[in-house]
Amino acid sequence: MTADQGMGTTTMGTTTARPMLSIKNLKKVYQVTGGEIEAVRNLTFDVADGELICIVGPSGAGKTTLLKCIAGLLSPTSGSIELAGTPVSGPPKAMSVVFQEYGRSLFPWMTVQANVELPLKNQGVPKAEREKLVADALAAVELSHVPKSYPWQLSGGMQQRVAIARAVAYRPKVLLMDEPFAAVDAQTRADLEDLIRDIWHKLGVTILFITHDIDESVYLGQRVIMLSNSPTVVQDDLRIDLPDERDQLETRSSKRFAELRTHVYEQIQLAKASKPTGVVATQKAAKR
Amino acid sequence: MSIVKRVAYFVGLPILLVLIWWILTLGPKNFFVPTPGELGQTFFEVWAGPRFVTDFIPSVIRLIIGLIATIVLGIVLGVLIGSFRWLRSLTEPLLEFFRAIPPPVLVPLFLLLIGPTDQMRIAVIVSGAIWPVLLNTVEGVRAVDEVLVNTSRTYRIDGFARLRHLVLPAASPQIMAGVRQSLSIGLILMVISEMFGGSSGLGFTIVLYQRSFAIPEMWSGIIVLGLIGIALSMISKAAEGMVLRWYRGLKEVQRDS
Amino acid sequence: MPSRKVTGPVLGITGILLFLLAWELTPRLGIVQERFLPPASTVLKTLVDYLGQPAFWGDVGETMLAWTIGLGVSVVSAVILGLLIGSSSFLSKATYTTIEFLRPIPSVALIPLAVLLLGVKIESSLLLIIYASFWQVLLQVLYGVADVDPVADNTARSYGLGLFARARYVVWPTVLPYLMTGIRLASAVALILAITAELVIGSPGLGYQIALTQSGGAVPEMYALIVATGVIGIIINLVMRFLERKLLSWHSSIRSEVVA
Numbered sequence: 001m002t003a004d005q006g007m008g009t010t011t012m013g014t015t016t017a018r019p020m021l022s023i024k025n026l027k028k029v030y031q032v033t034g035g036e037i038e039a040v041r042n043l044t045f046d047v048a049d050g051e052l053i054c055i056v057g058p059s060g061a062g063k064t065t066l067l068k069c070i071a072g073l074l075s076p077t078s079g080s081i082e083l084a085g086t087p088v089s090g091p092p093k094a095m096s097v098v099f100q101e102y103g104r105s106l107f108p109w110m111t112v113q114a115n116v117e118l119p120l121k122n123q124g125v126p127k128a129e130r131e132k133l134v135a136d137a138l139a140a141v142e143l144s145h146v147p148k149s150y151p152w153q154l155s156g157g158m159q160q161r162v163a164i165a166r167a168v169a170y171r172p173k174v175l176l177m178d179e180p181f182a183a184v185d186a187q188t189r190a191d192l193e194d195l196i197r198d199i200w201h202k203l204g205v206t207i208l209f210i211t212h213d214i215d216e217s218v219y220l221g222q223r224v225i226m227l228s229n230s231p232t233v234v235q236d237d238l239r240i241d242l243p244d245e246r247d248q249l250e251t252r253s254s255k256r257f258a259e260l261r262t263h264v265y266e267q268i269q270l271a272k273a274s275k276p277t278g279v280v281a282t283q284k285a286a287k288r
Numbered sequence: 289m290s291i292v293k294r295v296a297y298f299v300g301l302p303i304l305l306v307l308i309w310w311i312l313t314l315g316p317k318n319f320f321v322p323t324p325g326e327l328g329q330t331f332f333e334v335w336a337g338p339r340f341v342t343d344f345i346p347s348v349i350r351l352i353i354g355l356i357a358t359i360v361l362g363i364v365l366g367v368l369i370g371s372f373r374w375l376r377s378l379t380e381p382l383l384e385f386f387r388a389i390p391p392p393v394l395v396p397l398f399l400l401l402i403g404p405t406d407q408m409r410i411a412v413i414v415s416g417a418i419w420p421v422l423l424n425t426v427e428g429v430r431a432v433d434e435v436l437v438n439t440s441r442t443y444r445i446d447g448f449a450r451l452r453h454l455v456l457p458a459a460s461p462q463i464m465a466g467v468r469q470s471l472s473i474g475l476i477l478m479v480i481s482e483m484f485g486g487s488s489g490l491g492f493t494i495v496l497y498q499r500s501f502a503i504p505e506m507w508s509g510i511i512v513l514g515l516i517g518i519a520l521s522m523i524s525k526a527a528e529g530m531v532l533r534w535y536r537g538l539k540e541v542q543r544d545s
Numbered sequence: 546m547p548s549r550k551v552t553g554p555v556l557g558i559t560g561i562l563l564f565l566l567a568w569e570l571t572p573r574l575g576i577v578q579e580r581f582l583p584p585a586s587t588v589l590k591t592l593v594d595y596l597g598q599p600a601f602w603g604d605v606g607e608t609m610l611a612w613t614i615g616l617g618v619s620v621v622s623a624v625i626l627g628l629l630i631g632s633s634s635f636l637s638k639a640t641y642t643t644i645e646f647l648r649p650i651p652s653v654a655l656i657p658l659a660v661l662l663l664g665v666k667i668e669s670s671l672l673l674i675i676y677a678s679f680w681q682v683l684l685q686v687l688y689g690v691a692d693v694d695p696v697a698d699n700t701a702r703s704y705g706l707g708l709f710a711r712a713r714y715v716v717w718p719t720v721l722p723y724l725m726t727g728i729r730l731a732s733a734v735a736l737i738l739a740i741t742a743e744l745v746i747g748s749p750g751l752g753y754q755i756a757l758t759q760s761g762g763a764v765p766e767m768y769a770l771i772v773a774t775g776v777i778g779i780i781i782n783l784v785m786r787f788l789e790r791k792l793l794s795w796h797s798s799i800r801s802e803v804v805a
Contacts, residue, residue: 091441
């Protein structure tokens with residue numbers, strides 16, 4: 001029932017190893033006409049090797065900004081991001097990203113197979129190894145039967161699976177997922193959630209899963225980090241002590257699930273209540 | 289639709305028109321319009337003869353070289369300009385102005401600068417036909433989907449690979465539209481550059497026939513030009529069909545949803 | 546932190562100025578001989594001089610006269626034929642091959658014919674202009690008619706709307722945007738063909754003047770006239786886009802009513 005502060009605590013009782021992902025005092029300020037917008041004020045948390053953590057927050061909480069900074073697509077205004085000890089200054093080699101807009105993240109002029117293969121080809125992975133990785137990845141997402149199809153011939157859920165297969169075939173150390181299931185129907189979403197946990201178990205990859213769906217975050221994660229409204233800070237960091245074997249029906253109807261879920265929900269309500277202060281705050285400060 | 293019906297629609301009106309033409313020329317010999325038979329005969333006499341080598345081939349070669357140069361230059365420059373926003377802003381008004389100049393006026397200009405040579409004809413073709421390709425390429429490169437760009441960045445697909453796998457395919461619908469337009473402009477410029485201050489070639493020959501009142505020969509030349517125009521149109525359609533197969537499929541799916 | 550002060554329009558003007566500078570310096574520094582490429586200032590001065598000469602405006606008038614008549618005739622005929630062909634499945638199928646066959650024929654091929662039949666007069670220009678512009682508009686009208694929502698059409702029919710009423714309330718609003726695109730494309734083509742006809746055939750107008758200046762070796766004058774044609778092209782383009790916006794912003798509300 002208690003919520004751990006995530007900073008620096010050990011996970012699963014092991015000795016403190018170097019965290020896979022270390023975010024310290026991340027701050028991002030956007031320059032716009034008329035002033036500045038402080039999207040992210042201070043985000044500090046660690047992600048251990050092999051952990052599956054979920055990040056939730058109200059809309060406008062800077063979740064996408066956070067993800068883009070971690071992915072190296074955006075430079076933070078200040079603070080640091082380290083992947084396995086190395087600072088992130090551009091898109092890191094050991095990281096892959098699954099975006100929400102699956103329809104727009106797959107190359108429509110390439111087949112499914114070519115899409116999954118492209119990052120590997122780009123890295124110079126030899127052909128035989130490539131083919132095996134691609135085949136394994138497609139099998140993991142249960143799409144072995146459509147390698148020669150084009151993405152636009154597939155349903156939304158299948159397209160997202162292709163994006164996941166591509167991310168997984170790449171054998172990253174860290175997998176970032178930006179609200180990947182927000183745009184699919186509930187049934188498909190449930191299947192995809194189980195798929196992610198499955199892949200996570202098989203590959204042992206570290207996963208950072210961003211979502212606005214509270215239930216999903218509790219169902220999926222070992223840990224849920226709750227963000228405040230912008231300018232964003234870490235509102236709370238909760239250990240999910242549900243059993244490792246999770247089931248859509250049983251787990252979601254368990255008492256513990258409800259308790260954890262309520263906790264997260266309350267925190268998010270608190271976060272929503274604190275209004276976004278961004279530009280107004282800066283202007284007020286300037287007037288002083 | 290049955291095969292018979294399909295064929296009927298295909299050739300019906302053309303045959304009807306040829307029939308009308310034949311009937312109208314059945315009377316006393318019209319100076320301006322030869323009979324179908326006359327024209328057919330003249331056509332082969334002129335163009336299956338020495339003129340094929342002295343005029344047809346050189347014209348077509350000039351056209352092809354001009355078009356290839358146009359497409360390559362247009363795409364290369366277009367990718368360059370489209371990839372850097374500052375470069376685009378810098379050059380955009382200039383490019384819009386150059387595009388607005390009616391291409392035929394370049395003929396006297398280049399005639400002056402270069403003289404009545406083959407290089408001049410090719411330069412004319414390129415400087416007139418490049419604008420649709422260039423401007424469309426710039427637009428296509430600029431408008432690549434942001435999510436695709438971010439995806440490519442996260443997988444560290446940069447440089448030449450990025451050009452080959454992301455930028456060019458994404459811009460290809462726009463580029464092909466530009467190429468299609470440039471083909472017809474190129475043909476027009478080739479003809480004009482030969483009619484105006486030329487000494488050989490299709491355009492020159494047709495004008496020669498007209499000036500010497502060799503009417504059936506003149507008509508045969510017009511038909512040759514028409515056939516070239518049609519051939520270019522078919523080639524560009526075929527090329528588009530190949531390059532943009534994925535795009536057609538995508539659009540169909542989007543339309544149905 | 547330096548903010549983005551240099552915006553688009555500023556860069557655009559800078560580009561133009563850089564170009565003019567290069568144009569000015571290239572002949573003056575001897576990179577290209579002045580008799581082939583007069584400096585920008587000379588050309589612009591010549592152009593300004595032209596603007597004060599009635600003969601110049603006479604030529605502009607001739608070109609624009611041919612342009613206007615040619616465009617007008619081709620638009621009217623293309624709209625009529627396009628609506629007719631487009632609304633009849635039989636005609637659409639029967640004319641398909643003929644249209645696809647005639648359309649790619651470059652109108653310049655008709656130049657000798659024009660000279661023969663019509664001589665060195667504005668009628669020759671008109672023949673070329675109309676032939677080329679017609680196809681642009683026709684194609685767009687055909688696309689427009691093909692785009693008419695069959696549901697809206699059937700609904701109108703079931704309410705007893707006759708042919709003309711349907712044409713006015715269902716077909717026309719759908720076709721109009723396509724027609725505007727066609728007219729915009731045709732207006733550019735018409736200018737090109739007008740100049741071409743004047744250049745090659747010698748019918749009166751700016752194109753003919755350009756040919757004269759070239760053969761007479763009046764080089765700055767030739768450049769000045771070329772710039773003038775470019776300016777005319779831009780003006781036509783801007784006017785057409787303005788008209789398109791005006792007409793269509795008024796119309797799109799009507800369109801949404803019809804389809805809904």
